[in-house]
Amino acid sequence: MKHTNYVAYYRVSTSKQGQTGLGMQAQQQAITDFLHHHGGKLVAEFTEVGSGKKADRPEFEKAVDYAHLANAVLLVAKLDRLSRDLHFITELQKKGIRFKLADFPDIDQLTIHILAAMAQHEAQMISQRTKAALRAARTRGVTLGNPQLDTYRNHNPQLATLARTTAQREWRQKIIKVIHHIQQLQPQITSVGIAKTLNQRGLSSYRNKPFTGSIVSRLLRQQ
Structure with missing residues (x-):
């Protein structure tokens, strides 16, 4: 049976807490307990020093990128280590970022759904009304969509090339962040060692x- 990969994200509010470990021990223990009871593999850990209200959270961005590349789930000790801001939490869901809370594993499915229920319900109603209108239009014989779209897709190789190179560039930017993270942990590591570490952590080219x-x-030459 394949285990779920997890990327742990810890956040402490002050530099003193980051230096002394105050607050970190409880978070790490919560992660350890979660993995013990629910299984899974911890493939990376990121620690942020700063307020949860700050918009600039580089370690969080690294953790999200890593989780995406490793097809992993973001794992935090409790909800306030991510944020107390409902908008921030719901944005994670909108972006498709999977996360689990060690102290309440179902909160991402239960509590967020409750908090965002009205907005989601309204979106569903709009979608249903739109679909009903489209069905009615088709019944009347109305041609929907852009009739030139298939032709445009099939005869615009430049656009396809641009989309491919953009996707490759975005992937490269994310994987370089992961490589730099590995180099910070192991300053003397070689390219072969980095490759081995990436493979062990579930990442691929x-x-x-x-x-x-x-x-x-x-990749390092191209950065």
């Missing part, structure tokens, strides 16, 4: 192949 030292070296 842009073409879904295992990483090699040459791939890592090329």
Whole structure:
């Protein structure tokens, strides 16, 4: 049975807490207990020092990017380590960012749904009304959509190339952040060692192949 990969995100409010470990021990213990009871593999850990109200949270962004690349779930000790701001929490859901709370594993499915219920209900009603209108239009014989769309897609290779290169660039930016994180933890690590670490953590190249030292070296040259 395949285990779920998790990326742990810890946040302490002050630099003193970050230096002394105050607050960190409880968070780490909550993560450990969660994995013990629910299973799964911890593939990376990120620690933020700063207020949850701050918009600039680089370690959180790294954790999200890593989780996306590793097809992993973001794991935090409790909800306020992410944020107490409902807008921030619901934005995670809108972006499709999967997360679990160690102290309340179902909160991302239960509490967020309750808090966002009215907004979601309204969105569903709009969607239903739109679909009903489209069905009625088709019944009347109205041609929907852009009739030139297929032609445009099939005869615009430049657009397809642009989309592909954009996706590759975004992937490269994310994986470089992960590589830098590994280098910070192990300053003397080689490209081969980085490749091995990436593979062990469930990551793969842009073409879904295992990483090699040459791939890592090329990525570092291109950054």
